[in-house]
Amino acid sequence: MHYEKITTEILEKLKAIVGPKNVVTDADAMQPYSHDEVTDPAYHHMPEAVVFAETAQQVSAIIKLANACHFPVVPRGAGTGLACGAVPEYGGLVLSLEKMNKILEINENGLYAVVEPGVRTSDLQEAAEKKGLFYAGDPCSGDSCFIGGNIATNAGGNRAVKYGTTRHQVYSVEVVNPTGRIVNLGARLQKQSTGYSLDQLVIGSEGTLGIITKATLKLLPKPKYALDLLAIFDDRRQAMGVVTKIIKAGITPTCVEFMDNITIKSVEKYLNENLQGSDNGNYVIVEVEGTSEDDLDDKAVVLDEVCTENGASSVLVADHNKIWQARKAFAEAVRAESLIVCKEDVVVPVDQEAALLDEILRLAQKYNLVTRIASHAGDGNIHLNILKNEDATYEDWDQRVKANQQELYKFIYAHGGRLSGEHGIGYKRKHLMEEFTDPGELEMMKAIKKALDPNDILNPGKIFDVE
Ligand SMILES: Cc1cc2nc3c(=O)[nH]c(=O)nc-3n(C[C@H](O)[C@H](O)[C@H](O)COP(=O)(O)OP(=O)(O)OC[C@H]3O[C@@H](n4cnc5c(N)ncnc54)[C@H](O)[C@@H]3O)c2cc1C
Structure with a gap:
C-alpha cells in the first residue's frame, strides 16, 4: 500500500481548513493517538499528524484534500476500540471527532435525539434520563466511548438482548463519504422501502465507508x-x-x-x-x-x-x-493482570453458546492458555481474554494463541458463528477475516469499498486490504 507523506505544504492546507490549533504534529501529543485500548505495543502505530475537526464542512474539505494528495485518513472517536480500528496502520492523518461533542436536540414528543459524533455515550444517556427518556445503547465502555464510535463499530453491550445493538438505535446519519461529499442517509421513519439501506451499510463499517458527523437516534420512555x-x-x-x-x-x-x-x-x-x-x-x-x-x-x-x-x-x-x-x-481487572492480552470477541447462536464454552475450555487446556471469560451471554457473544503466561516468551505465547485461533474459529464458523460480536475487525483481525469469510461475501465487501473509495484513503487496511 503506497501513500504520499504528509508534507509541510499539506500541513499548511490542513491548518487553513481547521485552524492551526487543530493540527498537531508533536510526537508526545500524538502518542495517545497511536493506539486504542489494545495494550499490546505490537499493534501501535504513530500518525504523521492529528487533526481535530469541528464541523462536517471541515471533515469534507480534509477528505477532498486527502484524495487530491493521496494520504490516508483514520477517523477516531474516543479510542476505546478493541480492534485497532482507529490506529493509523499506514500512517497519514488521524482525524479526531472529539471536538464535535454537542447534543443538538432531545425531542420529547418525537422521542429522538440529534447528536454530534463526539458525544460521550453516558452523556446522552444522562441527558435523555433528565427528560424521563432512555437511550438504549449501553456498551460497558459507555462512560468513555463516543456515539460516533458506537455507530461506526455497531457497538453492542449489555442491553442488546432486548433492545438490539447500536444500529437498532439509529434513525439516520449525516456522513462525509470517502470522496468528501456530505450526505444524509436513513430517515426518522418507522419503516421505508426506498432503495438501498446505505445508513445500515455505513453503520458498522468501522470508518471505512464514511465519517459520521451527525446522528439522529431513537429514544424511549424510561422503564419504570x-x-x-x-x-x-x-x-x-x-x-x-x-x-x-x-x-x-x-x-x-x-x-x-x-x-x-x-x-x-x-x-x-x-x-x-x-x-x-x-x-x-x-x-x-x-x-x-x-x-x-x-x-x-x-x-x-x-x-x-x-x-x-x-x-x-x-x-x-x-x-x-x-x-x-x-x-x-x-476489562480493567484483566489489564491489571497483564498488558499483553489477546481479546477474542466471538459470537455464536445462543443455543450453541454452552458448546462453545466447552470448546474454549478444551483448547485452553490443550494450548496451556491463561484465560479470563466474561460474556454477553444473552446474545451469544463471549469475550475470551488470553493473558500471556508470565513464564513464556512473547513468541511462544503468540504461536499458541494463533494455533488456538485456528481451531477455535473453525469450530465457530462450523456452528454458525462469526469472528466478532461487537468489537469489529479493525486491522487486528483482518487476516482472520480474510481466512474465514465466505469468499463471495468478501468479494462483495471489497467491491463496495472500491466503488465508494476509489483512492482507498478512508481508514485503509481496516476489515480487509483492498488489493
Ligand atoms: C472497558 C471496555 C469495555 C468495552 N465494552 C464494550 C461493549 O460492551 N460493547 C461494545 O460493543 N464495545 C465495547 N468496548 C469497545 C469500544 O468501547 C467500542 O468499540 C466503542 O464503540 C468504540 O467507540 P470509540 O468512540 O472509542 O471509537 P474508536 O475506538 O475511536 O474507533 C472505533 C472505530 O470507529 C471508527 N470511528 C470512530 N468514530 C467515527 C466516526 N465519527 N465516523 C466514522 N468512523 C468512526 C474508527 O475509525 C474505528 O474504526 C469496550 C472497550 C473497553 C475498553
Whole structure:
C-alpha cells in the first residue's frame, strides 16, 4: 500500500481548513493517538499528524484534500476500540471527532435525539434520563466511548438482548463519504422501502465507508421498574446453558451476562472487595424490566425457578450498582493482570453458546492458555481474554494463541458463528477475516469499498486490504 507523506505544504492546507490549533504534529501529543485500548505495543502505530475537526464542512474539505494528495485518513472517536480500528496502520492523518461533542436536540414528543459524533455515550444517556427518556445503547465502555464510535463499530453491550445493538438505535446519519461529499442517509421513519439501506451499510463499517458527523437516534420512555438477579452456578456449562431456558420460559431479559469463577476472582482482587459466591461460583446476571412491582415479582419467581432447575446453587436479588460495577470492571481487572492480552470477541447462536464454552475450555487446556471469560451471554457473544503466561516468551505465547485461533474459529464458523460480536475487525483481525469469510461475501465487501473509495484513503487496511 503506497501513500504520499504528509508534507509541510499539506500541513499548511490542513491548518487553513481547521485552524492551526487543530493540527498537531508533536510526537508526545500524538502518542495517545497511536493506539486504542489494545495494550499490546505490537499493534501501535504513530500518525504523521492529528487533526481535530469541528464541523462536517471541515471533515469534507480534509477528505477532498486527502484524495487530491493521496494520504490516508483514520477517523477516531474516543479510542476505546478493541480492534485497532482507529490506529493509523499506514500512517497519514488521524482525524479526531472529539471536538464535535454537542447534543443538538432531545425531542420529547418525537422521542429522538440529534447528536454530534463526539458525544460521550453516558452523556446522552444522562441527558435523555433528565427528560424521563432512555437511550438504549449501553456498551460497558459507555462512560468513555463516543456515539460516533458506537455507530461506526455497531457497538453492542449489555442491553442488546432486548433492545438490539447500536444500529437498532439509529434513525439516520449525516456522513462525509470517502470522496468528501456530505450526505444524509436513513430517515426518522418507522419503516421505508426506498432503495438501498446505505445508513445500515455505513453503520458498522468501522470508518471505512464514511465519517459520521451527525446522528439522529431513537429514544424511549424510561422503564419504570427493573430488577437485577444474580444466579450463582458451580458448573460453568450449566450457567451458560441457562440462557436459552430463560428465553424459552417466555421472559425477555434486558441483559444476561456471564462471568466465570477465575474472572470473578480477578475482579474481586482488582476492586479489593469480596464478591458473593466467589469461592467457586460462576455468575449469571439477569436484568429484567417490568410494568409494575407485581410484574417484576412474577418474573423474578420464574427466573428463580429456571435458574435453580438448571443447577444454580443460589439466586439472589442483586444490588444494581455493585453487580454492574463488578461486571464492568472486567476489562480493567484483566489489564491489571497483564498488558499483553489477546481479546477474542466471538459470537455464536445462543443455543450453541454452552458448546462453545466447552470448546474454549478444551483448547485452553490443550494450548496451556491463561484465560479470563466474561460474556454477553444473552446474545451469544463471549469475550475470551488470553493473558500471556508470565513464564513464556512473547513468541511462544503468540504461536499458541494463533494455533488456538485456528481451531477455535473453525469450530465457530462450523456452528454458525462469526469472528466478532461487537468489537469489529479493525486491522487486528483482518487476516482472520480474510481466512474465514465466505469468499463471495468478501468479494462483495471489497467491491463496495472500491466503488465508494476509489483512492482507498478512508481508514485503509481496516476489515480487509483492498488489493
Ligand atoms: C472497558 C471496555 C469495555 C468495552 N465494552 C464494550 C461493549 O460492551 N460493547 C461494545 O460493543 N464495545 C465495547 N468496548 C469497545 C469500544 O468501547 C467500542 O468499540 C466503542 O464503540 C468504540 O467507540 P470509540 O468512540 O472509542 O471509537 P474508536 O475506538 O475511536 O474507533 C472505533 C472505530 O470507529 C471508527 N470511528 C470512530 N468514530 C467515527 C466516526 N465519527 N465516523 C466514522 N468512523 C468512526 C474508527 O475509525 C474505528 O474504526 C469496550 C472497550 C473497553 C475498553
